[in-house]
Amino acid sequence: MGVCLSSEPEGISFNPRVRGQHISWGRCLHHAERCHSFQNGLLFSDRPLRPQEKLWVRIVKDDPRWYGGLRLGFTSVDPDSLNPAALPPFACPNLTILNGYWAICIPEELSKIGALISLWVNRKGQALCQRKEDPQPIVLFDGLPRNMPLWAIVDVYGQTKAVQLIDSSKGKLPCPCTCVTNKVSQSQTVCRTPKGSSYTCGSSPSNSNMTSHSESLNFPLYLEDDPYCVICQDSTSDTMLVPCGHRCFCKSCALKVHEQNSSCPLCRQTIHCLQNVDPV
Structure with missing residues (x-):
């Protein structure tokens, strides 16, 4: 006799206590x-x-x-x-x-x-x-x-x-x-x-x-010396936002943030320009 794997008897939801702060x-x-x-x-x-x-x-x-x-x-x-x-x-x-x-x-x-x-x-x-x-x-x-x-x-x-x-x-x-x-x-x-x-x-x-x-x-949190872009987590972080100085973005993601939002995702300071930096 087969085993029923239906989820109908017990629903599933998100954990009510443990969730990201946003x-x-x-x-x-x-x-x-x-x-x-x-x-x-x-x-x-x-x-x-x-x-x-x-x-x-x-x-x-x-x-x-x-x-x-x-x-x-x-x-x-x-x-x-x-x-x-x-x-x-x-x-x-x-x-x-x-x-x-x-x-x-x-x-x-x-x-x-x-x-x-x-x-x-x-x-x-x-x-x-x-x-x-x-x-x-x-x-x-x-x-x-x-x-x-x-x-x-x-x-x-x-x-x-x-x-x-x-x-x-x-x-x-x-x-x-x-x-x-x-x-x-x-x-x-x-x-x-x-x-x-x-x-x-x-x-x-x-x-x-x-x-x-x-x-x-010991969950590892994002650090400024993380070698990868904090947004896409794929490309190397090689671009700094000016004047806040956060350098945790790749050029592609930094350009998109600058064009569409014009503020740093980390500190919300207005972005004046972008500067290429050596990958960390």
């Missing part, structure tokens, strides 16, 4: 948006995915001021054991250089606004990604453990500004809660879970009983 919730924990800059948009699933279970993510908003886009991956580290205040700004490379984290920037053609993308791990330990309309999935990376729980990583990065978890089979949110408007504030939403507990979206439940070992993980 992430805000939408109407519930299935819609998340990065409010500032191009970074600090890390999200984790609220539970491990079951074997071959698909996580469906729709890109609902973009920000064309930036290069790069959605990063997806997995971790064998329970997100509830992490300190939200110590999360790094990027999944790649801040998390991927650590044991138990795997993530990658998905191909640009997949990360367009409106795209509905599935993410899962097959029996071979490969992370697969597929748009709903595509006939075949692509392999993002392999080498994932097959005998450990794996939580999904969603990094709302660069051009990708907002995402939503979708139940593709029903065409609606896989929301296990009933969301109602908070009478105290119309700008907030209260999510009542099946267990009867509640929390306000945009805030975090009390973590007084939760342990944290993130300080011992």
